[in-house]
Each structure stands twice: as C-alpha cells, then as structure tokens.
Amino acid sequence: MGQDAFMEPFGDTLGVFQCKIYLLLFDIVANCLLLRFKLSVSSYEIWKKGACSGLKVTVPSHTVHGVRGQALYLPVHYGFHTPASDIQIIWLFERPHTMPKYLLGSVNKSVVPDLEYQHKFTMMPPNASLLINPLQFPDEGNYIVKVNIQGNGTLSASQKIQVTVDDPITKPVVQIHPPSGAVEYVGNMTLTCHVEGGTRLAYQWLKNGRPVHTSSTYSFSPQNNTLHIAPVTKEDIGNYSCLVRNPVSEMESDIIMPIIYYGPYGLQVNSDKGLKVGEVFTVDLGEAILFDCSADSHPPNTYSWIRRTDNTTYIIKHGPRLEVASEKVAQKTMDYVCCAYNNITGRQDETHFTVIITSVGLEKLAQKGKSLSPLASITGISLFLIISMCLLFLWKKYQPYKVIKQKLEGRPETEYRKAQTFSGHEDALDDFGIYEFVAFPDASGVSRIPSRSVPVSDCVSGQDLHSTVYEVIQHIPAQQQDHPE
Numbered sequence: 001m002g003q004d005a006f007m008e009p010f011g012d013t014l015g016v017f018q019c020k021i022y023l024l025l026f027d028i029v030a031n032c033l034l035l036r037f038k039l040s041v042s043s044y045e046i047w048k049k050g051a052c053s054g055l056k057v058t059v060p061s062h063t064v065h066g067v068r069g070q071a072l073y074l075p076v077h078y079g080f081h082t083p084a085s086d087i088q089i090i091w092l093f094e095r096p097h098t099m100p101k102y103l104l105g106s107v108n109k110s111v112v113p114d115l116e117y118q119h120k121f122t123m124m125p126p127n128a129s130l131l132i133n134p135l136q137f138p139d140e141g142n143y144i145v146k147v148n149i150q151g152n153g154t155l156s157a158s159q160k161i162q163v164t165v166d167d168p169i170t171k172p173v174v175q176i177h178p179p180s181g182a183v184e185y186v187g188n189m190t191l192t193c194h195v196e197g198g199t200r201l202a203y204q205w206l207k208n209g210r211p212v213h214t215s216s217t218y219s220f221s222p223q224n225n226t227l228h229i230a231p232v233t234k235e236d237i238g239n240y241s242c243l244v245r246n247p248v249s250e251m252e253s254d255i256i257m258p259i260i261y262y263g264p265y266g267l268q269v270n271s272d273k274g275l276k277v278g279e280v281f282t283v284d285l286g287e288a289i290l291f292d293c294s295a296d297s298h299p300p301n302t303y304s305w306i307r308r309t310d311n312t313t314y315i316i317k318h319g320p321r322l323e324v325a326s327e328k329v330a331q332k333t334m335d336y337v338c339c340a341y342n343n344i345t346g347r348q349d350e351t352h353f354t355v356i357i358t359s360v361g362l363e364k365l366a367q368k369g370k371s372l373s374p375l376a377s378i379t380g381i382s383l384f385l386i387i388s389m390c391l392l393f394l395w396k397k398y399q400p401y402k403v404i405k406q407k408l409e410g411r412p413e414t415e416y417r418k419a420q421t422f423s424g425h426e427d428a429l430d431d432f433g434i435y436e437f438v439a440f441p442d443a444s445g446v447s448r449i450p451s452r453s454v455p456v457s458d459c460v461s462g463q464d465l466h467s468t469v470y471e472v473i474q475h476i477p478a479q480q481q482d483h484p485e
C-alpha cells in the first residue's frame with residue numbers, strides 16, 4: 001500500500017480481461033518454446049504473473065540523445081493495481097556484445113548503488129527515474145529499468161531506453177576552391193564544409209536556403225561534406241551554405257557566394273532621347289543624344305564604340321556611354337557599333353545601330369509620321385475645318401445665285417405653289433442663300449408668284465399676293481438692279 005502516487009488509470013477490468021485472453025494464447029506458444037528450448041520455467045511464471053496484474057512501467061521515449069559532459073535524466077513512470085508491501089527498482093546497463101552491468105537498485109526508499117558508479121547515477125525512490133551526471137561517451141548504450149512489486153505474490157515489469165552521447169556541433173566553415181573564381185563552362189568549383197567539433201555529423205548543402213541535390217553538374221563526397229560543381233555556369237551563382245546536424249545540435253555556416261565569370265549576355269543600346277525603331281534611332285538636328293550600351297557580364301564588360309563610314313571603321317570611344325551631337329555631324333545617316341568585351345571570359349558581343357538626323361519642320365513631321373502629338377493633330381483638324389468652312393461659305397455665296405437665276409426663267413407657276421407647300425424651316429442650311437425683293441402689279445388679276453429663290457415663308461398662300469413679300473436681302477445690289485419690277 002502507500003504507493004497511490006504512482007497509480008495510473010490503466011488497469012481497468014476490460015483491459016485486464018483482454019490481457020488475460022492474449023496471455024492464454026501466448027501461453028500456448030510459450031509453453032511449446034519452453035519445452036523446445038528447455039528454458040527456465042520459474043522465470044517465465046514470474047513474468048506471467050506481472051503481465052496481467054496491472055503493473056505497468058512506461059518511458060516517454062525509448063531513445064534519448066545526451067550531450068557529453070551534461071546531466072541526462074531518464075524519466076520512468078510505473079503503476080499497479082494490487083496492494084504492495086515492497087517496491088523494488090533496479091537499473092541495469094548493457095552495451096552491445098557485453099554483459100549487462102548493475103548500476104543501482106532500491107527497495108522502498110533505500111538505494112543500494114554499485115559502488116563503482118555511485119557518484120554517477122542517482123535515483124530518488126519511489127521515483128524510478130534515473131539521473132546520469134555527467135554523461136560521458138562510455139555511458140552510451142541501453143539502460144534497463146526493472147520494477148518488482150511484492151504483495152500478494154510478486155509482479156515484475158521492465159523497460160529499455162537507448163542512450164546516445166554526442167558533442168554539440170561548432171559552427172561550420174565553408175572553403176571554396178578556387179577562391180579566385182571560375183569561368184563559366186570552363187572552370188570547376190569545390191565547396192568544402194569544415195566543422196571543428198561535433199560527433200555523428202550529417203552534412204547538407206543549401207543554395208538560397210533550399211537543399212542542393214545531385215545533378216549533372218553537382219556531385220557530393222561520400223560524407224556530403226564536399227560539393228563539387230563541374231562545370232560552373234551562371235545559374236550556379238547564389239548564396240551557398242553548409243548545414244550540419246547531429247542528434248543534439250544543428251549549425252549552419254555563413255553564406256558564401258562563389259565567384260563565377262560569365263557574359264556578356266543581352267547586349268543592347270538605349271538612348272536618353274530620340275526615337276528607337278529596331279536598330280534605327282532618329283534624332284532631331286541640333287539635338288545631342290546620349291547612347292548607353294549595356295550587357296550582363298561578370299566582371300563588367302569593357303565597351304568600345306565604333307563608327308562605320310562607307311568601308312572604313314574606326315573606334316571613336318571606350319566606355320559604356322557615347323554622346324552624339326547632331327549638329328557636328330556632316331552626314332544624315334550614321335552607322336555605329338557598340339562592342340562589349342569580357343576580359344576574363346574572353347568573350348565579346350556587338351550590336352549595330354543607325355542614327356538618322358532629321359531636320360526640324362515639315363521634314364520632321366513627315367519623319368515622325370504616326371508619332372504626331374495630339375496637340376498637332378487637333379491644330380491640323382481645326383485648321384482644316386476653318387478652311388473648309390470658308391470655302392463652303394464662298395461657294396455658297398457665288399455659285400447658287402447663278403443656278404437660281406437660270407431656273408427662274410423657265411419655271412411654271414405650279415412649281416411655285418408646290419414649293420410653298422413644303423417650304424419651311426426644316427433646315428438652317430435652307431436659309432443660307434440669296435434673297436430678293438419682288439413686287440407684283442395688280443393688272444391682270446392673275447396671281448403671279450414672284451420669283452423666289454429658297455423658301456422662306458410658310459404663310460405666303462394666305463397672304464395678299466399684291467403686297468410686297470418680305471425677303472432678306474443678301475448684299476448683291478448690282479444684280480438686283482437688273483431684276484424687272
């Protein structure tokens with residue numbers, strides 16, 4: 001009794017019942033084995049009693065990783081269901097291919113250590129957990145804890161814990177060879193990870209934080225502590241680091257960036273102003289234009305500018321920028337070449353382009369073509385509209401009069417009547433025209449319709465035709481005089 005503190009809620013009736021069934025099956029098998037191998041029947045009987053009587057020993061982890069020189073605690077829990085008088089706890093230590101060693105044991109609260117190890121192992125019964133302090137490499141192995149309960153018979157149970165001992169890892173250092181760098185597609189590169197302290201090291205290489213895998217250009221040493229890149233390419237540029245792990249620690253090296261010489265790639269010429277169409281730049285006369293030549297390369301390219309005139313070419317400047325002042329140029333069209341050279345990779349690239357000088361004014365407009373500014377378009381359209389309006393005005397002013405005059409001479413009366421019926425202010429354009437004064441004498445009594453040009457009034461039919469018809473006179477006094485009254 002008195003061990004309630006260690007009782008755990010596991011030995012319920014169902015559990016015990018199931019256990020007994022399993023044990024019955026197991027018993028049949030075990031008895032066959034016992035007969036076969038003539039094993040000790042008594043030890044088996046003792047174990048069999050413990051199995052179903054509710055004594056249970058548990059450990060949180062069957063493998064515990066310890067750091068050398070530090071204390072290591074091996075936690076153990078146990079519980080049982082029977083009344084007990086004595087509680088015995090025994091710790092044994094075994095290494096592969098050696099005899100198990102007794103470390104210490106206890107009955108109730110009194111501990112009996114092996115005197116050889118008495119300063120190293122500590123237990124506080126009835127707590128079965130073991131403290132190892134300090135942990136050393138020889139302490140690596142299996143630790144077995146056995147709990148015996150003496151009550152109505154003896155119950156027994158045990159557990160095994162595997163303990164490893166390691167030194168923590170010191171920070172890895174990566175060495176790169178060759179340190180001066182390698183030329184793309186020509187050179188190889190080897191990264192080696194060095195670690196001063198630590199046991200059971202597992203190496204991993206990271207590029208930009210992601211693991212590096214074996215590929216056509218990447219290979220590893222058997223321990224993975226060396227990464228070999230053959231050949232190097234521009235894509236291999238990145239942040240490399242070496243990550244080293246062991247059971248008790250993990251350390252990453254500083255980032256290292258291999259020097260890889262490449263290029264030039266993607267050569268192109270740009271300008272601060274001027275219009276670029278393909279390889280042709282157009283620039284206004286009098287303007288200075290600045291060209292910028294750039295290509296991706298390491299180390300930076302050396303640039304040279306070449307001018308081509310007819311058959312001859314000559315270098316005009318070194319450096320990535322070239323200024324062309326168009327007023328100083330005699331020709332209207334000039335051919336240039338920008339040449340980029342990487343003096344480490346020994347490779348070069350060049351691009352040709354043409355500069356066309358345009359003079360300001362109409363030629364400029366023509367040259368720029370579609371690129372007319374919106375303002376210019378608006379001005380142009382406005383001018384066109386104004387001129388069109390003027391022309392239309394002038395045409396209307398002179399042309400229609402003659403036509404009307406001709407028509408008036410042979411026009412029958414009915415036509416006028418008809419015209420009156422649909423004359424109206426249908427359209428403002430109809431009002432645009434020549435008007436005249438007409439007066440009719442009362443002689444014959446026959447109603448005569450005056451010569452009228454464009455319909456104006458819609459109430460003529462109801463009016464006295466003898467009276468003067470109101471008309472708007474547009475200033476053509478000379479022609480009016482000719483008109484008969």
Ligand SMILES: *[C@@H]1O[C@H](CO)[C@@H](O)[C@H](O)[C@H]1NC(C)=O
Pocket residue numbers: 001002085086087107108
């Ligand atoms: C252990 O304790 C129980 C009661 O707590 C007692 O009966 C028994 O004699 C003790 N055993 C030893 C070896 O002291």
Ligand SMILES: *[C@@H]1O[C@H](CO)[C@@H](O)[C@H](O)[C@H]1NC(C)=O
Pocket residue numbers: 076077124127128129
């Ligand atoms: C055993 O003792 C350790 C401290 O030495 C304690 O942390 C642990 O909880 C104890 N176990 C039990 C079951 O009381």
Ligand SMILES: *[C@@H]1O[C@H](CO)[C@@H](O)[C@H](O)[C@H]1NC(C)=O
Pocket residue numbers: 152
């Ligand atoms: C002891 O065990 C026997 C059989 O295993 C049982 O008959 C007896 O009642 C038990 N005694 C106590 C005190 O539990």
Ligand SMILES: *[C@@H]1O[C@H](CO)[C@@H](O)[C@H](O)[C@H]1NC(C)=O
Pocket residue numbers: 186187188230231
């Ligand atoms: C690079 O490695 C390849 C294959 O491993 C080898 O053939 C070549 O000679 C190496 N180049 C240099 C410059 O070491």
Ligand SMILES: *[C@@H]1O[C@H](CO)[C@@H](O)[C@H](O)[C@H]1NC(C)=O
Pocket residue numbers: 208238239255
């Ligand atoms: C590499 O590291 C530098 C800083 O050390 C950082 O600026 C750069 O963006 C990193 N490159 C990549 C590809 O992560």
Ligand SMILES: *[C@@H]1O[C@H](CO)[C@@H](O)[C@H](O)[C@H]1NC(C)=O
Pocket residue numbers: 202203212213214220222223224
């Ligand atoms: C080396 O790394 C690879 C993965 O990159 C891994 O599969 C292999 O087990 C490692 N070898 C050693 C000895 O750690």
Ligand SMILES: *[C@@H]1O[C@H](CO)[C@@H](O)[C@H](O)[C@H]1NC(C)=O
Pocket residue numbers: 310311
């Ligand atoms: C270019 O050179 C060729 C001979 O190399 C010559 O026949 C030709 O006339 C030259 N053209 C000009 C425009 O100088």
Ligand SMILES: *[C@@H]1O[C@H](CO)[C@@H](O)[C@H](O)[C@H]1NC(C)=O
Pocket residue numbers: 299300301302343344
């Ligand atoms: C390569 O060119 C750079 C300038 O971009 C110059 O500083 C360097 O000395 C040159 N190296 C060689 C080997 O010519």
